[in-house]
Amino acid sequence: MARNKTGFFAIHKQQCKQALTDLMRRPLGNVLTLAVLAFALTLPATFYLFAKNISLAAQAWQTPTQLTVYLEPSTSKAVTDTLREELAGWPEVAKLDYISPEQGLDELRQQAGFDQAVSLLDDNPLPPVLVLVPKAGWQEAGQAGMLAAKLRRQSAVEEVRLDSDWIQRLDAIKQLVLALASVVSGLMLVAVFLIVGNTLRLQVLNQRDEIQVMKLVGATDSFILRPFLYTGVWYGIISAVSAWILTALITVLLDSAVAHLAGLYDSSFSLVGLGWDESLLLLMLAAFIGLLAAKLSAGRHLKEIEPV
Secondary structure (H helix, E strand, O other): HHHHHHHHHHHHHHHHHHHHHHHHHHHHHHHHHHHHHHHHHHHHHHHHHHHHHHHHHHHOOOOOOOOOEEEEOOHHHHHHHHHHHHHOOOOEEEEEEEEEEEEEEHHHHHOOOOHHHHHOOOHHHOEEEEEEEEEEEEEHHHHHHHHHHHHHHHOEEEEEEHHHHHHHHHHHHHHHHHHHHHHHHHHEEEEEEEEHHHHHHHHHHHHHHHHHHHHOOOOOHHHHHHHHHHHHHHHHHHHHHHHHHHHHHHHHHHHHHHHHHHOOOOOOOEEEEEEEEHHHHHHHHHHHHHHHHHHHHHHHHHHHOOOO
């Protein structure tokens, strides 16, 4: 029993090695096929990386970090100071900063292209501004909205803005990228399945005479099919490794541009590549697709070949 078991695994090991050797014996045709498969797997992997990095970037914007309170332009400094002291004493407020109209105008003047425009103004049109940072328990979207509504009811307050608008836009972009990544991934995986299936179908037809001879000497369909199954698995594994390398190169090439863009927003964000678990999943998925394509395509055509 142990000898039969050892022989069973020995046959599988031999057929697995033979399938890889046969791939290397036809370098030109197989390289072209593997290149197509690699690019077909690189596209969904790249879209997945985009969706992953957008989700990571969005985590820093999941909750509003501040509320901006615009007072009426005619508000006097005495009224502003009174309101500042009152708001600073609220239990919901962790920090309160005041930007006077003069400070706002100076900051606007420092912006590129606004110096000449500011010099043309007769009066300062900017209102007093209060910037509030809510405490931890009030940074959720719903709690921050309640705090904003409470602020709007205060006298001399003209408008209150919070970060929820940016959160909603960023979340909409994230959902769009996730949907696009899912659609593209599905289409590309189907393309990989069809490419592997058609390639192995052609191999079965090209080896028709050899398969007929093997059936004449008593070889079973499962024995004849097994090398094609391993060939499909090798197609998947090699193309997945190639796709992983291409994805890593894309990540390295785009990382400097993303870091520069993040630096403009005072952020240290950088692109994150595929983790070991995601890489393993890519490898297993590609191998499974190759195995399934070989099973369905080569297996069906193999049954149609009968010895004459």
